Amino acid sequence: MCRPHYIKGKLIERDRFGPVHYRLRVAVPVDIDHINPGQFALVGLNVGIDILLSRPFSIFEWQHNDGMTTLGFLIKVVGKATAHLADLPLGSTLRILAPLGNGFIDPPAGKGVIIVAGGMGIAALFPLVSRLKHLCNPTRVLYGAKSCTDLVCRSELIDLVGNNLRFATEDGGEGKRGLVTDLLREEIEKGEDILLYACGPESMLVEVASIAVQYQRECWVSLERRMVCGVGACLSCVAETKMGYRRTCTDGPVFNAQDLLWRGDA
């Protein structure tokens, strides 16, 4: 795994991806030559004492050449740090610590995969979908959100998986009315031998993990926790597992769902 770099980055691009959703592109003057889908960065905002800590964001996309790397982050404005990022002038400096965490492991060759994304969970899963296409693993994407405006990157996903993409929205504005886990039950009942990858709200992950147990499918989930150092030192971001507390930043964020204990500790 690539060692993390701590470096000043420059915000070079911001595109609107939804009503309060943006893709930020940050250029860093180092060659980060290997990033796994599901790895993340800590992004530091330089705004003084109200936003002291750096914030973890999945690395949504990346590109490197000649001593430069461009990292893409998909963000939704949910609080003061994301609001700040949505308004930050292009050219601003951000402190980047990346790449961090384990990321998703590749499935066995040829194995069918179901991706379960809830809301902004797509940010961690999108590069995995891209990777699976490259690996030629048959992949279906199930993507749920509160309403259709929270479903982002739809055309990009269609480019990657075509028809193998189903939506669920709680208000029924797009795809099936209900939860993405309803779609998962439908799909999994087809009985194929598939592997699951999921990222989304904790309640969704709990349900996905329980479906995986019920149907005896291997399932990998990416967790989100309040995080401080990102390098395994402070033990703030621990998740409860059958082996005890494990660090989301360095032992995760991707865990085998069967190792996790779900106690509503998000």
Next chain:
Amino acid sequence: MPDLRVRLGRLELKNPVMPAAGTFGYGEEYAPLIDLKRLGAIVTKGISLKPTEGNPPPRVWETTGGIINSIGLHNIGVERFATEKLPFLRQLDVPIIVNFFGATIDEYEEAARRISQLEGVAAIEANLSCPNVKSGGLQFGISAKMVSRITKKILKSANCAVIIKLSSQVANIVEIAKAAAGEGADAITLINAVSAMAIDIERQRPVLGGVTGGLSGPAIKPIALKAVWDVIQEVDIPIIGVGGIMCWKDAVEFLMAGATAIQVGTASFIHPPTMIEVIEGIEAFLQKRGYQKVAQIMGCVHR
């Protein structure tokens, strides 16, 4: 180049800058990010005789000017520390200060004996001040009599330098510091995180899994500075100042208040190279002012 060497009782450091316990893991976590060899010392996460699980998550909350943590002294225990973490630290050739705690006086005594016997441990720092666990030291750090008793036992069983880490949240910090000094501790560390909490108004519950936690970061710097200021006037052993140091200027304030060395905690989370910048900043400041030794500015505000 100014001379940055400082002495903490039996311990000599090439410069006065080190991490605060619990903010730097076991050192190795930061190896990819900063040159550990440049640090004055490395202070480990608090170690106990047996592994400690720590508090339930959520363990951290950001607040204005600081963070509240309730990690709860989560650590791998003395045995695993000795076999898995110490060999890496030893080869750095930087003094290793092992922070430790116990649930009873006997445990402090035994932990002090075991840890101080480990090859490469330069000093032990007894945590008598963790605000986050019921039996994490603070109950031993609130009375001068108790501090005196526990310091004596630790000093007797340890064969290396002994540092006592105290809380500022006591009736009379000067009396407590005097108690540690009176028994012959090599140095005192002031202060630990300050007891604090936050409430989630939607859930109508405390935010932290441990209910209450310890506030660290720039919000507590003035409190820590005042504790150092008070204690140095009455106590003649070296003080390690810690609390909200974010940059070299903050560190110089602590030195001027009378601290012999300083620890950096929260700032390393936000900006990993902070300690290196603090060392360079102190050096540049001394040079600019024409001082030859860092000792020349120590406690200068009292003179």
